[in-house]
Amino acid sequence: MVSQPEIPFDRKSMPGHRTYFETLCRVVSLALEVLRSRMYPETQEPRYHEIREYKQRIQRMLAEATPHLRHRDQCRTLAEHLERTELRLHSSYLLSVLCRVSLDRHSHLDEQRRALIREECISSLISTIDAFVELHEINSHCSRSWISLQRSIASAFLLVVNDDSPQTWELIDRLEKVLADHVYADGDAEHNNRTDSAKHLSSSLRALREIRETFRARKPVPSMTISEPTTYSPLILPSPPSIDTTPSLPPNMVTAGGPMEDWNMRNILGRVSDVMLFPSMSGTSPVA
Template identity: 55%
Template sequence: MGNESAAYPFVDLWSSDPYTFNISGVCSVLPDDEQCRKFLAFYRNIGAVLYPVLPDLDKFERDMDKLLQGRQAAGGVYNPDANGLVKPFGMMSCSYHCLRMLNYVSQPSLEVIQILLIIGSVLSYNMNAGASYTLLGMTERMCMVLGLHVETSGFPRATQAARRRVWWAMAFQNSHFSLAYDRPSITMINQPEIPYDPKSMPGHRGYFETLCRLIQVVLDMLRGLMFTHHTHLRYHEIREYKQRIERIIAEAAPHLKSRERCATLGEHIERTELRLHSSWFISLMCRVSLDPDTPMDEQRREVVREDCLTNLINTIEAFIELHSINSHASRTWISLQRTIASAFLLVANNNDQLHPQTWDLIQKLEAVLSDHVHGDESSDHNSKTDSAKHLASSLHALREVSAAFRARKLRHRVVPKVVPNMQNTSPATSFASPSSTLGSGMPTYSSDQSVSPDGHIDNILNQVSDVMLFPSMSSGNA
C-alpha cells in the first residue's frame, strides 16, 4: 500500500516479486534485540495507550521474546536499512507478509484482526487515509465473518472479552471515517456489549470502556439520523446526546477527569485523549447551530452555538496539552485531524468578545504543528516523513486563514458597513472539516500566492495537501 505502483500491497520488502519472500527475510529486516525492546516499550507506554487494541501486552512481550530467541538460535542476522527509521513501510511489509503466510483472508482470527487494525492505524499516521480506509473495510468484513458484531455464547470469559475489545477498537476507527468524511458506518447496525472490566463501576470506568461508551453514543446518533432520514440533529436530540456524554465522563475513573490524579505518562495521555474526543463529539453534534440556513429558534441556536465553540476550544486545548505531555503522542492521525478541523471551524466562527483566547490558542496550535513539521531540522526535505510533508500544507493554510479572518475583523471595526466578498463561501459550512469541504477536482494554488485582504478563503484552503481530504472514490469525477 505504500508502494502504489505495485500490483499487490506490501508485495515484498525490497521488490515486487512475491516469490522472493521467506521467513528469513522477516528475521533479517527486524531490528536488533535491543531496538525491538525499545520499540515495544514505546508501544506499551504510548502507542497501546492511544489505540488499545491488544488486551494482553504482557503476553505480547513474551511472544516477542520467543521470536527473538528463535532468531538468535537460528543464526538470524539483522541487516540495517538506511531508510528504515524514516518510513514504516519495511515494518508494515514484514507484518503483512507474515499475515499472508498465515493465509489470513481464508483463516481469519482475533490475532489477525488485531494486526490489521494496528497496520491500518500506522497507515493513517502516515496520512494515507484512502489506503487505511480500504484496509479497514476488509478488516470489518473479517470481524463479521467471526461474528464479532453480535453477542455469541459458548466462549470462555477471556475470549469473549477479547472479541468485544477487537470489535470496539475497529468501531473507533470506523466511526472516525464515518464522521470526518461522511462515509456510511456498518458498526451502527449491530454491536456487541462493551468490554467492561470485571471490577468496573461508575466513578471508576477505565479509559477504553469509557471511550467505547462515547462511541456507542455516536453510533446511536448516526442510527437515529439514518432511520429518521434527517440531515441534522434537532434541539432536544442535541441536549440528550450531550447529557449522555457528560454522564459518561462523570462515571470515568478519577485520573481521566483530573490532572492531579494522574500518576503515569499513560494516565496523562488517557485523560487528554478522552477530553479531546468527548469535546469533539459534542462540537460535532452542536455544529448545526453554525449553519444560518438551518431552521432553529434563535435563543436555542445561541445556546447550542456556545456549546459548539466551547467544545471546539476544548478539543484544541486538549491536543496542545497532549503534545506538551509527549510529542510522540500528539502524532495520532485521528487526534490531529479532529484538532485541525476544529481549528478551521473555530477561526471562521469565533467571537472575540466571547472567546478572546482563541487567537492565542490558534498560535499555540500552529507552534505544535510546526514542531511536527520541522521537528528534526537536521533532516533534509527528502528524508522527512510523509506525514510531516503533508502536515506542512495544513499548517500553511491555517496560518493564512487565521490571518485573513483577523484582518477582516479588524476592517470591520474600522468600517463596519463594508461587507467582504466571501465568494459565496459560508464559514459555518466551509470549515466544518477541511476534508469534507474540498473536492479533488478543485484547482490548486501555489504557496506563495497572495491572499486577498477581503478573505478569499477558498484559495487558502486549496493549498491544503490532498491527504487532508478523503479520496473521492465514488464521486464519479475523473
C-alpha cells in the first residue's frame, strides 16, 4: 500500500469554504489514486459504478469549495478568476480521463451505460478546452502553463474525432486562436528564430488545422512536417491522472457521423505523440 500525505486543511476550513489550494490538493490526490490503480498489470477497465463514484467524489470536492471557485459572479479579483478557471480545467480533465473507456466501442460497458459515460466524457473534454480558452482571455500569460497547454491540446484531438458538431469546431476555432497567439507572440519572426515552446505549439496548431481540413474536404492533405529541435532533447510531459503521455485513441475511433474511413486522418492522429513533445524549461537539457 502506497502512503499518501493528508490534505493540508486549514484549522478553520469547512465544507463550502475550502480554499483553492485545499480543493486542488483533493483533486490531485484523487488523480494519484486513479494512477496507482492503473499501474498494476491485472487492472481491468473501470466499471460503471466506479466511474460514477469517482464523478460523485469530484462533484463533492467542487461543491465544498469556496463560492468564487464555483461561480463566476462570485469572483472579485483577477486571482479569484484564475483560481476558478484553473480548478475547472484540471477537474474536467480528470473526469474526462475517467470516462475515456466509453469512447471504445469494444469496452465492457453495455450500450446504454456507454452512451451515458460517453456524453460525460465529451462534456468534460469541452469543459477542459473552454476553461483553457477562458484562462487565456483573462490573462494570456497564465495560459502558458505547460500542463494546461498539454491537457487542452490532448483534449482537443480526442474531442474532434469523437464529436464532429458545429459547437465542437467553434470551440476548436477559439483554441486555435489561443495557440496562434502563443506561436506568433514574437511577431513575424522566422521559424528558426522562435522560442522552443512556440515551435512545438506550431506543430499542434498545424495538426489541428489539418484535421479540420480533412473533415471538411474528406480528401488527402499534405503530411505534416514536424521540425525537430537541435539544441535539446524533447521531453514527454506526463499528466498525473493518466499513465499514457498522449491522448488515448481507441482502436475503433468513431465520430458523430460514423467510423473514420479516411486513412489520412488516421495518419494525422497517429502523430499526436509528436506534437505532444515538450522542450526543457531551461532550454539546454530535458527536465528529469
